[in-house]
Amino acid sequence: MRSVVRLTASATSALPRWLLLAICIVYASFGLFGRDPWKNEDAAGFGVMWTMANGDAKDWLLPNLVGKALTGDGPLMYWLGALSIRVLSPWVDASNASRVVTGLLFCLACAFVWYTAYLLGRRDEAQPFKYAFGGEPEPRDYGRTLADGALLILLACFGLAERGHETSPLLAQFTGSAMLVYGLVRSIDKPVQGALIWGAAIGVVGLSSSPVLVFALLICTLAMTIIVRQVRPLPLVIMGLPVAIVLIGAWVLATLHYYPDDGEWWLRQWWRNSFHTFTGPPTEVLGYAMKNLPLFTWPAWPLAIWTFVSWSGQRRSPHVAVPLSVIGPLLVLVVLQSRETNRLFMLLLPPLSVLATFALPTLKRGAINAIDWFAMLSFTILGTFVWLVWTAGMIGWPAPLARNLARLAPGFAPEFKILSFVCAVAVTVCWFLLARWRLARHPKVLWRSVVLSSAGTTLMWVLLMTLWLPVVNYSRTYRDVAERIADHLPPDYTCISPVRLGDAQIATFAYFGGMHFAFDEDCDVILRQDRNDFGEPSSMSAFEWKLVWEGRRVADRDERFRLYVRIERPTPPIKRPRPKTLRRP
Numbered sequence: 001m002r003s004v005v006r007l008t009a010s011a012t013s014a015l016p017r018w019l020l021l022a023i024c025i026v027y028a029s030f031g032l033f034g035r036d037p038w039k040n041e042d043a044a045g046f047g048v049m050w051t052m053a054n055g056d057a058k059d060w061l062l063p064n065l066v067g068k069a070l071t072g073d074g075p076l077m078y079w080l081g082a083l084s085i086r087v088l089s090p091w092v093d094a095s096n097a098s099r100v101v102t103g104l105l106f107c108l109a110c111a112f113v114w115y116t117a118y119l120l121g122r123r124d125e126a127q128p129f130k131y132a133f134g135g136e137p138e139p140r141d142y143g144r145t146l147a148d149g150a151l152l153i154l155l156a157c158f159g160l161a162e163r164g165h166e167t168s169p170l171l172a173q174f175t176g177s178a179m180l181v182y183g184l185v186r187s188i189d190k191p192v193q194g195a196l197i198w199g200a201a202i203g204v205v206g207l208s209s210s211p212v213l214v215f216a217l218l219i220c221t222l223a224m225t226i227i228v229r230q231v232r233p234l235p236l237v238i239m240g241l242p243v244a245i246v247l248i249g250a251w252v253l254a255t256l257h258y259y260p261d262d263g264e265w266w267l268r269q270w271w272r273n274s275f276h277t278f279t280g281p282p283t284e285v286l287g288y289a290m291k292n293l294p295l296f297t298w299p300a301w302p303l304a305i306w307t308f309v310s311w312s313g314q315r316r317s318p319h320v321a322v323p324l325s326v327i328g329p330l331l332v333l334v335v336l337q338s339r340e341t342n343r344l345f346m347l348l349l350p351p352l353s354v355l356a357t358f359a360l361p362t363l364k365r366g367a368i369n370a371i372d373w374f375a376m377l378s379f380t381i382l383g384t385f386v387w388l389v390w391t392a393g394m395i396g397w398p399a400p401l402a403r404n405l406a407r408l409a410p411g412f413a414p415e416f417k418i419l420s421f422v423c424a425v426a427v428t429v430c431w432f433l434l435a436r437w438r439l440a441r442h443p444k445v446l447w448r449s450v451v452l453s454s455a456g457t458t459l460m461w462v463l464l465m466t467l468w469l470p471v472v473n474y475s476r477t478y479r480d481v482a483e484r485i486a487d488h489l490p491p492d493y494t495c496i497s498p499v500r501l502g503d504a505q506i507a508t509f510a511y512f513g514g515m516h517f518a519f520d521e522d523c524d525v526i527l528r529q530d531r532n533d534f535g536e537p538s539s540m541s542a543f544e545w546k547l548v549w550e551g552r553r554v555a556d557r558d559e560r561f562r563l564y565v566r567i568e569r570p571t572p573p574i575k576r577p578r579p580k581t582l583r584r585p
Contacts (some may be wrong), residue, residue, distance in 0.1 A: 012137035012145040013445045020148060026427075027155055027458045028106045031165040031465040032099040036477035037511070038166075039504040043478070044070070045168035047507020049081030049098045053089075061255045062266045065503055066510045068519050071269040072277075073169035075251065076207035077101075081167055094511070098167045105175045106164050109350060110151055112178035116323075117150035117354050118143045119185045125317040126358065149447045150357035153303065154349055156453035159296030161461045163346050170343055172208035176201050177326070178350035180217060183240070184224060184231065184322050191235040199240030203247025210274035213347075214248075216329040224325035228318055278336040288340040296345045299371065299453055303356035310362040319358050323351035360446045368449040376435050379456030383428060383463060390424075390467040405471070411554040412474050420466035427462040431455060475555040478505055482513035485527065488549035488563055489513075495521055499528040526564040543568050 037043035047065045060082070063075045081098040088097035120126060121143030128137060137145075154160065163170060180201035187194025198221070206214045225233035255263035294301060304327075311320050327348060334344050392401035393414040405412075434455050438448065464472065489496075495518035498506055509515045509527070526545065549563040 012141040013443075015145075015148040015152075015445075015447055015451075020151065023155060023454065023458055024107060024110050024151070027461060028103045028110075028164075030423075030462045031161075031469075032103050033096045035095075035469060035473045036479050037095055037504070037508060038473075038476040039478065039508075040502060041168040041170070041504070042166040043504035043507045044502075045077065045166065046081070046095060046098050047503065047510065048078045049085060049167065050094050050507070050511055052078055052082035053085040053094065058259055058262070061251070061259065062262060065507055066517050068503070068506065068517070069266060069269070070503065071266055071273050073209055074207040074270070076204060077167075077169040077172040080105075080172070099165070102165060102167055102171050105171045109175040109178040110154065112175070112182040113154050113350050113353055114147045114151045116147075116178070116182040116185050116350075117357050118147035119182075119189070120319040120322070120354065120358075121146035123188075123318060125314055126319045128361065145446045146357045146360070149360045149450055150353045152447055152450040152454040153300050153356050154353040156450055156457050157296070157300050157349050157353070158298050158457065159342065159345055160349060161457060161464075163342070169208045170346055173205055173213070174346050174350070176204035176208060177330075177347040179204060181323060181326055181351050181354060184221065184326075185318065187232070187235060187240075188228075188230045188318055191232055192239060195235040195238075195240035196243055197240075198236055199243030200247065202240070202244035206244065206248040207251060210277065211271060212274045212278055213333070214244075216333055217326070220325045220329040223328070224322060227316055227325065228321045229316070230318055231322075277338055278333060279338040282338070285337050285340055286335055289334050292342055293334065293345055296342055297348060297352055299450070300349065300352040300356045303359040304352050306359040306362070307355050310359065320355065323355040326351040327355070360449060363449060371449045372438060372452055375452040375456050376438075379431070379452075379459055380435070383431065383459055386460070386463045386467055387424075387428075393471065409471050409475055409555050412471055414470065417470075420469065424463055424466040427459055427466075431459045478508035478553065479512045481551065481553050481561060482509045482511075482515070484551060485509065485549060485561065485563055486513035486515065489515070489525065490565055493523075493525045493565070495523040496525045496527050497521075497523040499526060501527065501529050505529070524566040526566075528562045528564065529559060530562070531558055531560055 037046040044065065048063050048070060051064060051066050052059050060075070060079065063070050063073075063078050080101040084101045085094045085097045088100065092100075122139045126142075126146075127139060128142065164174070180198060183194050183196075183198030183201050185194070186197055202214060202217060205217060221236065222233075225231050225236070252267060255267065304323075307320065308315065308324070311317070314320060315324075330344060330348050330351075334348075337344065388398060389401050389405060392398055393405050393412075394416060396402045435452065438452055493516075495516050498517055498519070501509075506517060510517060515527075543566050545564040546567045547562060548565050550560070552560050
């Protein structure tokens with residue numbers, strides 16, 4: 001079949017390895033350290049890891065948050081975070097130690113995306129048109145250039161920034177998604193190795209998510225083996241599937257063996273919650289996805305669509321069909337979710353980035369220039385805004401921005417941090433140097449159309465995690481509330497009953513305040529969250545509840561916490577009847 005790509009060898013100059021690694025490391029490392037666990041999933045995930053690291057074998061097999069069972073996801077990400085806390089605890093506090101795993105998994109997923117695009121780019125179906133007198137790029141150089149483009153597209157996606165730095169099971173699922181696509185592609189030329197990697201990826205997804213997601217990925221693999229002739233299904237079934245069964249089954253069997261009653265209940269809830277998460281297509285969920293998914297996956301999704309259009313004659317080829325077979329079932333699950341959330345959006349990014357990179361050789365000059373100018377203008381304006389807001393917080397100018405900052409974060413006292421300032425200046429200078437190089441040199445390489453987009457997202461993330469990190473941390477942490485509540489707790493209290501507290505609040509209060517919660521006991525302290533004052537809890541004949549503290553986070557006007565302590569009622573004195581006096585006749 002005739003190729004749709006016409007390139008010369010000069011268009012496949014590889015991006016310098018040091019520059020690509022630097023972008024990945026900078027993007028992955030900033031935002032991991034020097035902050036508290038943030039609401040919501042970041043703090044909740046850390047709470048489970050911290051509980052495991054300080055707990056026993058039961059806590060490791062049955063994930064829970066200081067005694068509250070969390071049955072939404074498997075334990076793999078929690079295991080890794082708890083292990084990191086234990087290993088690094090002498091030198092690093094638990095909060096920062098747990099996020100080391102986040103950074104490592106992020107970089108691992110980037111490596112899988114790069115190698116997936118590299119293998120697909122070397123295949124005959126994706127090669128450019130061969131000229132009569134030569135001059136076309138070598139398959140190896142062409143594959144490396146496409147791999148660089150895929151990684152740059154992944155880093156350019158807007159939704160990856162915050163989600164990619166959380167201590168939640170989503171990072172393990174994200175890595176499993178990238179690993180699965182790589183295993184499928186690797187199985188084309190090395191069936192045994194690819195099947196083992198694919199099976200391990202299914203196991204990783206199963207141990208970090210839910211059965212429904214595993215079934216969806218198995219369906220996508222079945223569909224891919226039917227569509228793509230180059231993939232042999234037998235090695236996947238004989239060698240890959242047993243690996244997945246062993247990985248998931250080892251945890252399930254160990255749980256049932258050591259804790260038969262609690263383990264059976266936990267696994268049953270895990271199974272039920274998995275299916276309850278996908279209960280049909282409500283209008284709200286569909287509208288939420290249509291509004292937020294395009295922004296979350298920008299700029300990968302328009303490039304992926306262009307790949308599908310421009311390679312219309314080769315849609316059953318591996319470089320189109322393999323990533324598309326993973327994207328399809330995940331999109332179905334996005335629509336079938338029972339509540340509005342962007343959790344599954346992130347799993348789409350690895351296959352979308354691989355598919356999108358094959359649009360780069362077919363883009364017209366006008367489209368390339370439009371992407372470049374959009375990235376240059378938008379990120380320069382946004383970067384300038386970040387600097388202006390930081391300046392307003394430090395010196396009070398511009399005055400309108402300073403007033404808005406004071407209103408959004410009341411009580412926040414900015415302080416100058418020299419290291420953050422130096423990093424922000426350095427990344428800003430690098431941005432302007434890169435933009436100047438792009439405008440002056442007009443490079444012809446394939447990745448030129450996405451290098452500014454990926455550098456722009458890196459610029460914004462580093463600026464936010466240096467200049468804005470103090471105010472963001474101030475607005476999203478429960479540390480101050482936890483410390484204030486702990487100061488009002490009786491020194492001899494038994495336990496705290498949480499009422500309408502979220503998982504993030506329970507985790508942060510337990511970690512920063514040293515609070516002991518109980519979920520099925522009669523406690524002598526109640527910590528309640530509500531927007532309105534509904535009065536004191538119902539008192540019994542033997543005791544009554546006394547409000548000892550009421551407050552909220554300074555940066556949140558909706559949440560209101562109330563702390564009640566049980567006070568024993570004084571025993572009334574026993575009234576003795578007066579002795580009767582005899583009347584004299």
